[in-house]
Amino acid sequence: MRIAFLPIFAALAIGAAASTALAQPGSDTQLNPPATGAQTPPVEQQLVSVWNPETCGFTNTAALTVSAPTRLTRLDLWYKWNPDETQVAYTLVSNGQTVFSGSLQRAECDAYQTSWCVARDTPNVDLAAGSYQVQVGREAICQNTASQGAGFIKAFGE
Secondary structure (H helix, E strand, O other): OOOOOOOHHHHHHHHHHHHHHOOOOOOOOOOOOOOOOOOOOOOOEEEEEEOOOOOOEEEOEEEEEEOOOEEEEEEEEEEEOOOOOOEEEEEEEEOOEEEEEEEEEEEEEOOOOOOEEEEEEOOOEEEOOEEEEEEEOOOOEEEOHHHOOOOOEEEEEO
16 A cells, blocks of 8 residues: 655756756856746645555544645545545535535555545645644545554645
8 A cells, every 4th residue: 555656757857957057167157046026936845744554444534734824735635435436525624614625536546456546636725824624424534553543644735
């Protein structure tokens, strides 16, 4: 059940961009600093990762805590899909109140246990600092003793 994402293409692209961006001695190529007042676009960062390769039990919730106002850009759960499912509804709840409702899409699957796949959404919702629960309709989110019973979740934001 181990999933590894190898960012080799990203590393190659960054290396190529860096080598072409640097000025060569004796050339008239110059690095151009950003224009005054130019804004750097936000960078997506991982907010939480509860994920491990151990055998799964089931839960219908996964927790997310943000320490500062954040735009939630991507949400991944490790989910056991029924054969006919390609999406599943979820709610994001804080203090008993629904903050957001959406639909998780079936994404990357385990090569050997093909019913285990990432359930993904890109909600692009602004969250205040606080604790949140992702809730689905049935117990199909992975949890285990290594995660101390916490549902498997990876969340990204800016």
